[in-house]
Each structure stands twice: as C-alpha cells, then as structure tokens.
Amino acid sequence: xxxxxxxxxxxxxxxxxxxxxxxxxxxxxxxxxxxxxxxxxxxxxxxxxxxxxxxxxxxxxxxxxxxxxxxxxxxxxxxxxxxxxxxxxxxxxxxxxxxxxxxxxxxxxxxxxxxxxxxxxxxxxxxxxxxxxxxxxxxxxxxxxxxxxxxxxxxxxxxxxxxxxxxxxxxxxxxxxxxxxxxxxxxxxxxxxxxxxxxxxxxxxxxxxxxxxxxxxxxxxxxxxxxxxxxxxxxxxxxxxxxxxxxxxxxxxxxxxxxxxxxxxxxxxxxxxxxxxxxxxxxxxxxxxxxxxxxxxxxxxxxxxxxxxxxxxxxxxxxxxxxxxxxxxxxxxxxxxxxxxxxxxxxxxxxxxxxxxxxxxxxxxxxxxxxxxxxxxxxxxxxxxxxxxxxxxxxxxxxxxxxxxxxxxxxxxxxxxxxxxxxxxxxxxxxxxxxxxxxxxxxxxxxxxxxxxxxxxxxxxxxxxxxxxxxxxxxxxxxxxxxxxxxxxxxxxxxxxxxxx
Numbered sequence: 001x002x003x004x005x006x007x008x009x010x011x012x013x014x015x016x017x018x019x020x021x022x023x024x025x026x027x028x029x030x031x032x033x034x035x036x037x038x039x040x041x042x043x044x045x046x047x048x049x050x051x052x053x054x055x056x057x058x059x060x061x062x063x064x065x066x067x068x069x070x071x072x073x074x075x076x077x078x079x080x081x082x083x084x085x086x087x088x089x090x091x092x093x094x095x096x097x098x099x100x101x102x103x104x105x106x107x108x109x110x111x112x113x114x115x116x117x118x119x120x121x122x123x124x125x126x127x128x129x130x131x132x133x134x135x136x137x138x139x140x141x142x143x144x145x146x147x148x149x150x151x152x153x154x155x156x157x158x159x160x161x162x163x164x165x166x167x168x169x170x171x172x173x174x175x176x177x178x179x180x181x182x183x184x185x186x187x188x189x190x191x192x193x194x195x196x197x198x199x200x201x202x203x204x205x206x207x208x209x210x211x212x213x214x215x216x217x218x219x220x221x222x223x224x225x226x227x228x229x230x231x232x233x234x235x236x237x238x239x240x241x242x243x244x245x246x247x248x249x250x251x252x253x254x255x256x257x258x259x260x261x262x263x264x265x266x267x268x269x270x271x272x273x274x275x276x277x278x279x280x281x282x283x284x285x286x287x288x289x290x291x292x293x294x295x296x297x298x299x300x301x302x303x304x305x306x307x308x309x310x311x312x313x314x315x316x317x318x319x320x321x322x323x324x325x326x327x328x329x330x331x332x333x334x335x336x337x338x339x340x341x342x343x344x345x346x347x348x349x350x351x352x353x354x355x356x357x358x359x360x361x362x363x364x365x366x367x368x369x370x371x372x373x374x375x376x377x378x379x380x381x382x383x384x385x386x387x388x389x390x391x392x393x394x395x396x397x398x399x400x401x402x403x404x405x406x407x408x409x410x411x412x413x414x415x416x417x418x419x420x421x422x423x424x425x426x427x428x429x430x431x432x433x434x435x436x437x438x439x440x441x442x443x444x445x446x447x448x449x450x451x452x453x454x455x456x457x458x459x460x461x462x463x464x465x466x467x468x469x470x471x472x473x474x475x476x477x478x479x480x481x482x483x484x485x486x487x488x489x490x491x492x493x494x495x496x497x498x499x500x501x
Contacts (some may be wrong), residue, residue, distance in 0.1 A: 294365025
C-alpha cells in the first residue's frame with residue numbers, strides 16, 4: 001500500500017495471518033515493522049518513524065586522480081525487455097527491479113541511466129530510485145539520505161535513454177551495491193525497459209523478498225567518477241555484449257503468469273526424491289500413461305503452466321525441477337551434465353515404478369531427453385524435444401559468444417554464491433556432445449520441434465530430425481525459442497496427437 005502525499009493510508013487486514021508483519025519503508029527513516037495482531041488493535045493510529053542518523057566521514061577529492069567511467073548494462077534492444085504494465089497485475093507493477101554493481105575503488109555516482117525501449121502513458125509516470133547495500137548476494141539496506149523520485153515523461157527520454165543527474169546528492173559507493181527502480185503510481189499505458197540477455201537481474205514484488213532473474217537484467221547503467229586505478233571486472237566486461245536483437249522476445253508477461261500459477265509450488269502434490277547430492281523435486285498431475293516434463297536451463301516446473309492443465313487431462317504428468325534448479329538444490333561441486341540429469345529422471349522413473357515413460361523436454365530438457373533416449377531406450381516410449389540441440393555449435397553464434405562472456409565474468413568474480421549459476425552457463429557451452437552416429441542409434445519415435453526464429457540454428461534442428469530414424473520435424477512459423485509460452489494451444493495439440501499415434 002502506498003500512502004498519499006500527506007502520509008495517510010488505509011489497509012484491509014481481514015483474513016491476514018495475525019503473525020504476519022506490517023512493514024513501512026520510507027527513505028531517510030528507519031524501517032517500521034509490527035505484527036498484524038499488534039497493528040490491528042487500533043482502527044486509526046499515527047505512526048512515527050525515526051529519522052536515520054549517519055556519521056559521514058570527511059571526503060577529500062583529488063581531481064587529477066578521478067576519471068569518468070560508465071558501468072552497467074548499456075543495451076538498447078527492443079527485443080529483450082522488462083515490461084511495466086499497470087493493467088496486467090497491480091502487485092507486479094508495484095514491484096521493483098534492480099541491477100548489481102561492484103566498485104573496487106571509492107566512486108561517486110554522477111548519473112543513473114535507464115534505457116527505455118518504448119513509452120506509452122496518459123500522464124507523467126512516478127518512479128523512485130534506490131541504492132542498496134549487498135547482503136548474501138541480494139539487495140539489503142537503502143543507503144540514500146533522501147528519497148529520489150522522478151515524474152517521467154516521454155520528452156525526458158533522449159535517444160532511448162532517460163538520464164537522471166544525481167551528482168548533487170553526493171552518493172559515494174564502494175564494494176557491491178544495487179540500483180533499484182520502482183514505479184509508484186498506476187497509469188494508462190505501458191513502459192518497456194531494455195534488458196541484457198543472460199545477465200543476472202533482481203526482482204521483488206511490492207516490498208517482498210528479492211529474487212534473482214538469470215534470464216535477463218535491466219538496462220541500468222551509471223556514470224561515475226572513480227580513481228583511475230579502479231577496476232570493475234563485471235561492468236567493464238559488459239561492454240562486449242553481442243547484439244542479440246531478434247533472438248529473444250519480450251517474455252515478461254509469461255514469466256509473471258508462470259510465477260503466479262500454482263505449478264512449481266503446489267504443496268498438495270509436490271514431493272522430493274532424495275538422491276546423491278540432491279533432493280529432486282517433482283509434482284504429479286492427472287492419471288494414465290506417464291508423461292515427464294523437463295524444463296529449460298535455469299527454469300522450473302512453473303514454466304509449463306500452460307501445458308500441465310491440458311496434458312494432465314489425458315496423461316499422468318510428472319513435472320520435474322532439474323537438479324540445481326527450481327526447488328531441486330544440488331550440493332555437489334562437480335560440473336552438471338545432461339547424462340547426470342538423465343540419470344536423475346531414470347531414478348524417479350524407478351522410484352515411481354513407471355516402467356516406460358513419454359518425455360517432453362524444452363531446451364535443456366530436450367537435451368536431457370536425448371541423453372535418456374540413448375542411455376535408457378527400454379524405459380522410453382516417445383520423446384518430444386522443443387528447441388533442443390545435439391552439440392553446442394547448434395546454438396546461434398551471437399548467443400554462444402554472449403554465454404562465453406558471461407562465463408568469463410563469473411569465473412573472474414569467483415563468487416561462491418554464484419557457483420551454481422556458473423555451472424548452468426558452462427553446461428550450455430560444453431554440452432551436449434551427441435554425434436550423428438549417436439543420433440542414428442535412437443530408435444524411439446521423436447518429435448523434433450523448434451521455432452522459425454529459435455536460438456537453435458534451423459539447419460541444426462533439421463539435421464537432428466534427419467539423423468534420428470523415427471523422427472518427425474515441425475518448425476513453428478514466426479515462433480522463437482519460447483514455444484511453450486507463445487504457442488501453447490498449438491504445442492499441446494501437437495504433443496497429444498504425436499503421443500496418440
């Protein structure tokens with residue numbers, strides 16, 4: 001709930017667990033937190049916040065040692081975006097997005113730049129900027145001494161960028177910090193913020209817990225004054241990003257819908273299978289012949305939110321969070337391989353006594369499905385791959401180069417908290433390694449699916465379908481790598497028809 005200009009607000013707490021907390025956050029003041037039970041004792045009350053007190057050390061500037069630098073995400077793509085749409089879901093619209101920075105030398109922030117791909121609004125859009133310290137890899141405390149808000153209009157966006165001059169705020173940073181952006185009032189329209197593919201961003205719903213988003217990061221970059229010997233490996237590396245326009249569409253709508261579905265967090269059907277170094281999480285829906293769903297890299301069960309309802313009407317759907325992803329936390333220190341993922345699937349098949357199964361695998365899930373077909377053909381009935389590849393060179397070169405840069409950044413950081421993230425990037429660069437002769441050994445019926453504009457090269461997809469003896473091929477016209485999101489009805493129909501033949 002956001003207060004009016006006078007600080008007044010009303011809130012309906014009926015039906016809310018009395019043990020939950022009511023939190024009030026105002027820049028320059030200490031956070032206020034109290035249980036719902038205590039807060040509800042008075043229908044009308046005044047809340048007094050304590051002003052933050054901070055001792056500021058004296059700063060001596062030596063101009064000749066300070067140089068201008070720009071850190072962050074500079075892309076202006078119109079194909080990879082964060083969408084700000086009040087009409088979609090209010091609680092998501094009022095959320096906050098942030099990007100991580102790392103200044104090895106004491107630095108002063110001059111400008112905060114936000115690259116905006118498109119802007120449509122019936123009135124100026126109220127935005128708030130925050131700068132957070134880091135704790136356990138996530139944004140923590142807001143360091144600003146006063147609130148920074150802006151009423152953004154289209155005229156303020158120059159050449160796709162809105163530049164906010166913060167030089168007079170005297171903001172000095174060192175070490176890891178985050179810059180967050182939040183939209184505070186509803187408006188009629190939509191704003192799309194450019195984003196960089198496969199860089200880590202951070203999101204949270206209205207003052208909820210922060211979550212990492214490894215698919216893309218918002219195009220926030222900053223102009224700073226920094227000691228000429230200062231070095232920021234992560235942000236300086238970002239300048240070498242590949243042009244990825246046309247490869248990845250705006251999928252923020254689907255991501256929000258997936259996150260708000262029951263799938264991937266359904267306590268009534270969710271279970272864990274304890275294996276070596278992992279507790280494998282899965283959910284089961286429907287009855288009938290078993291059908292296993294395998295998601296893509298860094299994904300989870302919830303991304304099949306448009307497939308599970310349709311497929312579970314005719315099949316016993318077993319949706320799995322792959323090792324090290326979703327709720328399946330991996331504790332090993334070795335690299336991931338698709339063969340290991342296939343072994344995990346086989347272990348679950350045995351645990352559930354399923355005998356033969358069908359598999360639908362999207363992206364990395366399709367790669368796992370291919371490895372399962374090679375290693376456990378007697379336990380596979382039919383396989384559907386969506387945007388899968390037989391070897392790394394099958395991936396579009398621009399994306400492949402971008403992933404190589406991302407891995408170099410992660411290795412340079414050598415951050416233990418990002419070890420799992422590094423493994424997930426590495427597996428896409430190193431695997432799978434399925435030869436043509438191996439593809440020809442697959443005797444199970446396989447439906448090979450990809451989008452016309454997929455990140456998997458079209459000729460690679462066609463090669464796979466040609467090499468697999470009992471394969472069918474379908475290229476979805478005008479579709480990308482995200483067919484389960486973009487073409488759910490057509491995909492569900494194709495899967496069901498293929499499995500019934």
